[in-house]
Amino acid sequence: MLHFRPLVAGLLAVAVLGVTAAGASAAKIPHSVLYTSTQPGVANLPSVGVEAYSFNQIGDEVRLRRIAKIRSVAVTLSSWACQTGAWNTGDCQTTPGATFSTPITLHIYKASSTDTSSGETTPGRLLVAVTKSFKIPYRPSVSSYCSGGEWFKNGQGCFNGLAHTIGFTLTGLKTKLPRDVVYGISYNSDNSGPEPLHGTGAPEDSLNVGLAPKVRAGHQRYPGGLFWDTRVESFSCGSPFVAGDFNLDNAGGNCWTGDIPAVQFNATR
Numbered sequence: 426m427l428h429f430r431p432l433v434a435g436l437l438a439v440a441v442l443g444v445t446a447a448g449a450s451a452a453k454i455p456h457s458v459l460y461t462s463t464q465p466g467v468a469n470l471p472s473v474g475v476e477a478y479s480f481n482q483i484g485d486e487v488r489l490r491r492i493a494k495i496r497s498v499a500v501t502l503s504s505w506a507c508q509t510g511a512w513n514t515g516d517c518q519t520t521p522g523a524t525f526s527t528p529i530t531l532h533i534y535k536a537s538s539t540d541t542s543s544g545e546t547t548p549g550r551l552l553v554a555v556t557k558s559f560k561i562p563y564r565p566s567v568s569s570y571c572s573g574g575e576w577f578k579n580g581q582g583c584f585n586g587l588a589h590t591i592g593f594t595l596t597g598l599k600t601k602l603p604r605d606v607v608y609g610i611s612y613n614s615d616n617s618g619p620e621p622l623h624g625t626g627a628p629e630d631s632l633n634v635g636l637a638p639k640v641r642a643g644h645q646r647y648p649g650g651l652f653w654d655t656r657v658e659s660f661s662c663g664s665p666f667v668a669g670d671f672n673l674d675n676a677g678g679n680c681w682t683g684d685i686p687a688v689q690f691n692a693t694r
Contacts, residue, residue: 454641454642456692457496457691457692457693457694458490458642458689458690458691458692459489459490459491459493459495459602459642459643459690459691459692460487460488460489460490460640460642460643460644460688460689460690461640461641461642461643461688461689461690462637462639462640462641462685462686462687462688462689463499463501463590463637463641463687463688463689464501464637464638464687467581467588468578468581468582468584468587468588469503469578469584469585469586469587469588469635470501470503470586470588470635470636470637470687471503471635471636471684472502472503472586472633472634472635472636473633473634473636474505474614474630474631474632474633474634475612475613475614475617475618475629475632475633476614476615476616476617476629476630476631477633478617478653478655478657478660479616479617479655479656479657479660480617480653480654480655480656481611481617481618481619481654481671482532482609482610482611482619482652482653482654482671483609483610483611483634483651483652483653483654483686484532484607484608484609484610484651484652484653484686484688485607485608485645485647485650485651485652485685485686485688486536486537486548486605486606486607486645486646486647486652486673487605487606487607487608487640487643487644487645487646487688487690488604488605488643488644488645488646489602489604489605489606489643489690490642490643491604491692492601492602492603492604493601493602493692493693493694494598494600494601494602494692494693494694495553495595495598495601495602495690495691495692495693496594496595496596496691496692496693497592497593497594497595497596497691498531498533498592498593498595498608498688498689498690498691499590499591499592499593499688499689499691500529500531500590500591500592500593500610500634500635500686500687500688501588501589501590501634501635501637501687501688502561502588502589502590502591502632502633502634502635503586503587503588503589503632503633503634503635504561504562504563504564504586504587504589504628504631504632504633505564505585505586505587505631505632505633506525506561506563506564506628506629506630506631506632507519507563507564507566507631508520508523508563510567511631512564512574512575512585512586512631513574513585514574515567515573515574516567516574517564517566517567517574517576518566518567519563519564519565519566521565522562523562523563524560524561524562524563525560525561525563525628525629526558526559526560526561527558527559527561527612527613527628527629527632528556528557528558528559528612528613529556529557529558529559529591529610529611529612530554530555530556530610530611530612530619531553531554531555531556531593531608531609531610531611532551532553532554532608532609532611533551533552533553533554533602533606533607533608534548534549534550534551534552534606534607534608534609535548535549535550535552535603535605535606535607536548536549536603536605536606536607536646537549537607537646537652537673543665543667544664544665545665545666545667545670545672545673546647546665546672546673546675547670547671547672547673548607548609548652548671549607552602552606553595553598555593555595557591557593559591561589561591561628561632562587562589563587563628564576564584564585564586564587565577565587568583570583571583573585586633588635596693602690605646607652608688609652609653609671610634610686610688612629612632613629614627614629614630614632615627615629615630617656634686634687635686635687636684636685636686636687637685637686637687638683638684638685639683639685640685643690645685647673647675647678648678648679648682649675649677649678649679649680649681649682650662650673650674650675650678650680650681651673651674651675651681651684651685651686652671652672652673652674653671653674654668654669654670654671654672655668655669655674656668656669661674661676662674662675662676662677662680662681663676663677663680664676
């Protein structure tokens with residue numbers, strides 16, 4: 426059973442229609458894909474945001490299909506930001522094609538280890554850190570086909586957020602990644618992130634990291650869990666998670682089942 430934390434139910438409710446694209450899970454995964462939980466073709470995904478969940482970084486520990494030089498890492502985000510108005514006030518308006526720019530950072534660490542006294546599981550040594558500025562689309566305007574201020578995708582339904590995939594190019598990495606790595610995604614909002622913007626109503630406040638229902642290639646080291654550093658303990662699954670540290674949140678072993686950060690690792694060949 427999915428463990429609902431405060432706010433999560435509201436984020437999930439309007440995204441359920443677009444979780445699985447027809448035939449996506451049945452498609453053969455190319456050999457160059459080392460790991461993927463992305464869901465091609467969906468209009469939106471369930472998601473968690475830096476501002477709403479008070480975290481600096483979110484990710485997972487994954488086991489890649491093989492040891493290889495990394496070419497790129499893709500991350501699916503969910504943009505709830507409107508050019509004017511807001512997703513929750515029924516007045517969202519966006520000019521088609523409008524975007525905002527924000528820097529986003531990818532961290533890749535060596536495999537985690539667990540402190541035998543505290544039970545806290547933390548990543549190993551940092552292997553890669555890359556920051557890139559991305560143009561993020563605002564979500565489309567409110568649609569008359571929807572009753573709660575959402576936008577409409579033909580064949581999929583009504584959504585508050587818009588799925589958008591970004592990519593980090595890592596071809597300059599000289600060494601191969603080990604098969605077991607921890608990754609983290611980080612960006613700033615008004616009151617959260619490594620360097621909060623300290624403004625009011627930044628579009629990043631409505632930018633989330635997409636959550637997929639399953640892994641399609643590769644494996645999670647800790648199925649049902651993820652790594653993050655929320656400062657609000659009640660958002661987590663509970664002990665041995667340590668609020669404010671980037672560590673494993675997996676109390677009971679199934680707290681985040683079906684909510685896997687939507688990420689793909691691609692090899693150079």
